[in-house]
Amino acid sequence: MNQTATSVVVENLTKRFGDFVAVDDVTFEARQGEIFGFLGPNGSGKSTTIRILCGLLRPSSGHATVAGIDVARNPEAVRQHIGYMSQKFSLYNDLRVAENLQFFAGMYSVPKNEIPARIAWALHMAGLDGRAQNPTSALAVGWKQRLALGCAVLHRPPIVFLDEPTSGVDPVSRRQFWDLIHNMVGEGVTVFVTTHYMDEAEYCNRLVLLDRGRIVAIGTPTELKSRYMKGQLLLIECEPLGPTLELLQTAPGVLDAAVFGSGIHAVVADAASMAPKLRELLSRKFRPGRIEQIAPSLEDVFVSLTAARATGKEVAA
């Protein structure tokens, strides 16, 4: 295993497709044994960055090294040092469980004498002991997902890239999957992960938030929540939600409002002075419950940093 402290170095990385800039002058470093989370709206450049780091796409400018290897100069060598799991899991549905593992062991050049032990390890990790001969197509999504992870790390790569690995997977299976990620990190593996589930973003050591190809925030989950939120946050409990939301969206002093679980989060400049004003406004039509200032969640930060431009347009229209 690679023992250097930095496993991924990205400097001024840029990728253009025609005149569309998918990744725009991105710079960051990921350390060994870190869970590094990539967040951002759809189309913000997350998957493109990951594909460059995996040696699957050439950067237009800037450069990146993975496990000390330059991804543009030596993409073949990079692939021997990484595991990659895409959104679609890339398993062969018409093969049996063991045949999928055999296939990936061959593709990643796992030494012949190690293959049986590695396959047994992957089956155990995925919770598929005794099911090696099951058809892959019959597995439920959670099992397929864990099998795909097993396939991606058969060759013991020091760096693993997971591109939305838990999309559409139920909460119980998602938790089991994250336990597997924590185990790998405990063994010194660096994990790169993209997700749209903000509760999962909390499990990362560090996060990068991308918007339109650029980094708009970088830091630990705690740093993101304390440093980057624009304005203060009020939690408002008031039924019925739909009409309350409409009223709040046009209320003076409310910068943004959205439904969160069974309440509404409203962004305001000064929570202490706005709380009584909003209570008075809502009381004219409804019977508001709690209205109080709360600490922002990662989702609030995400929305405030990436929706700023779009919301500005809506307000102006």
Add this chain to the structure above:
Amino acid sequence: MRSTPAILVSSLGKHFGDVVAVDQLSFDVHPGEIFGLVGPDGAGKTTTLRMLAGVLTPDSGSATVAGHDVRLDPEGAKRDLSYMPQRFGLYEDLTVDENIRFYADLFGIRRKEREQRSAELLAAAGFAEFHRRLAGNLSGGMKQKLGLVCALIHTPRVILLDEPTNGVDPVSRRDFWRILYSLVAKGVAILNSTSYLDEAERCHRVGLLYRGRMLFCDRPEELKKRFPGEVVVVHSPDPERTRDALSQADAAREVLLVGDRVHVFVDDAGRRLAELRSCLDAAKISYDSIEQVAPSIEDLFVSAVQREPVEQSAAKPS
């Protein structure tokens, strides 16, 4: 006060070989209501939606959509509903705009309405700069969003959505919920299956489906009252170690890491708080707060689903 249901399902059943996918299922959805269908993978959500959409014939029971019996008159039902399957049929060699126009024509939408509606939907989807891109060149999440735009281009009486926001970012998910609320305000009935349990909280009613059967079906706040026991939440700078330590406590029936917090299921929070505190002190774990909270839909989901074996029908032993 209640209207005639827009969707009425009674004792609906469907099996594939010897796997029972949907088992004696009954529920209804009213005009102006968003009904959320949640459940683990393989619970029967997609099979149910496909039967309601008239693309799969039930084995037993009955279902009507906008007054049409889906078994006797599936074509009639299809005229009054919009169905968005998990993989929406986009034409990859057409652009975003062309796909939208194709579906608008298919549903007989007039040009003026189409232009207004698609501008509104494209803005919500954050698609403004991508409208000329080929659908085949969109990322997974963006394809999902385009599918939603196409499915919502007309305003039918019933909308069936199968995990519509998978892979969709939080900003767009919020914007789509705004659109869903505006549709129900017009009296549309929406049946929405989802694996995001925070979205389930936003539905008027939620049904928890497990092994083809409805375990619970009620308004979110009522559902939470069915939670067996109480929930204690611990905020700590080191949530993982906190979880591991609390897992050792006798009082803890279940310990979950939920983002940056730890949820502990107990029988009686008032009585058990002291025990949990001393457990953390014994493990020398510092924490910012420990307090009882109302259970979330996710807490209920986890406790209901884990009480039965987690073995899924699709992965039974050979």
